[in-house]
């Protein structure tokens with residue numbers, strides 16, 4: 211039986227494991243975190259992206275934990291209404307906290323897949339018969355193929371393709387996500403506030419006692435340690451210290467949180483997503499940054515990669531076919547995500563007023579259809595092939 215090693219147990223990794231098992235491959239997933247990682251903002255599915263959930267029989271499980279988020283209101287420094295951003299824009303058709311989705315995918319695969327937590331690949335040596343893999347902790351093993359599903363800072367990509375800086379483009383903003391007590395009493399709704407170059411959004415849905423906080427700020431690439439959460443908190447506090455609205459209270463919550471997600475809005479671009487017996491999928495291959503429909507596409511990509519491996523006689527043809535099918539959607543997601551930073555943190559006071567005006571106009575009845583088309587068009591670039599014959 212073909213043995214496949216996947217690096218990363220978040221979204222793309224468990225999805226690839228599910229479909230590879232369905233096609234009869236033997237699968238091992240190695241995840242560097244000691245346990246499944248919780249946290250992160252909500253992720254949404256819309257348009258054709260929902261098809262991957264139907265194919266996996268997951269719609270009901272995800273609906274049961276969905277946020278059912280309503281609209282987000284843009285407010286001024288005094289909390290006064292400026293404009294409404296409809297839930298179709300912010301939350302798609304089905305939205306679920308990232309950690310919940312990851313847990314559902316893990317539960318869906320844990321009985322058929324070997325999961326190894328708290329370890330990572332340290333070297334890959336390819337030869338005619340497979341790939342020899344060494345790990346930070348476990349004993350060396352040999353696999354037929356290796357899949358990097360280990361996110362925007364992929365370890366597999368660094369080992370097989372080269373250093374991260376060669377493939378990453380900074381989009382000019384940073385984003386952070388954490389939760390605080392819901393002192394605004396929000397109920398399946400959100401508020402958005404901006405000053406030139408910085409923006410904040412708060413939302414509350416499933417857990418009415420808590421609010422999710424998204425902070426976005428404009429900055430050239432910063433020098434910091436990706437694992438040092440206290441340093442991330444200092445960077446954020448410096449940027450938002452002088453800001454108005456609810457920011458002083460949200461920064462108090464930042465000081466206390468222990469589940470902070472902090473990263474640059476950046477994009478991963480590679481000319482080719484595979485090299486020999488190693489392939490990349492999800493953010494490791496094409497991260498668009500927030501707002502690019504990355505979660506649905508990571509799952510769709512994992513489905514296509516597994517399906518093509520089942521249908522093609524060799525991994526070279528399979529990797530090429532997978533890339534041909536997914537690349538247009540990855541590109542569309544990257545084009546869309548370029549707007550995200552400027553949407554949450556417009557550069558000037560004029561741009562902030564312009565954002566309010568655009569949403570006041572788009573929310574009028576005649577333009578509602580246009581808005582729906584705009585927010586779904588990237589998700590609708592996906593047309594998933596049917597691999598049931600192979601499965």
Ligand SMILES: Cc1cc2nc3c(=O)[nH]c(=O)nc-3n(C[C@H](O)[C@H](O)[C@H](O)COP(=O)(O)OP(=O)(O)OC[C@H]3O[C@@H](n4cnc5c(N)ncnc54)[C@H](O)[C@@H]3O)c2cc1C
Nearest residue numbers: 218220221222242250251330360361365387492493500505
């Ligand atoms: C804890 C967490 C919080 C997140 N929060 C947000 C958020 O708030 N907003 C947002 O836009 N996106 C967030 N993301 C990213 C989002 O999940 C992805 O953009 C998207 O879902 C695609 O998923 P992926 O599986 O390709 O990559 P990711 O979800 O990034 O998952 C990669 C996985 O690989 C693991 N990993 C990394 N390096 C190695 C290695 N060397 N060896 C083994 N395993 C490794 C990671 O621990 C992680 O579990 C978050 C990701 C994580 C892991």
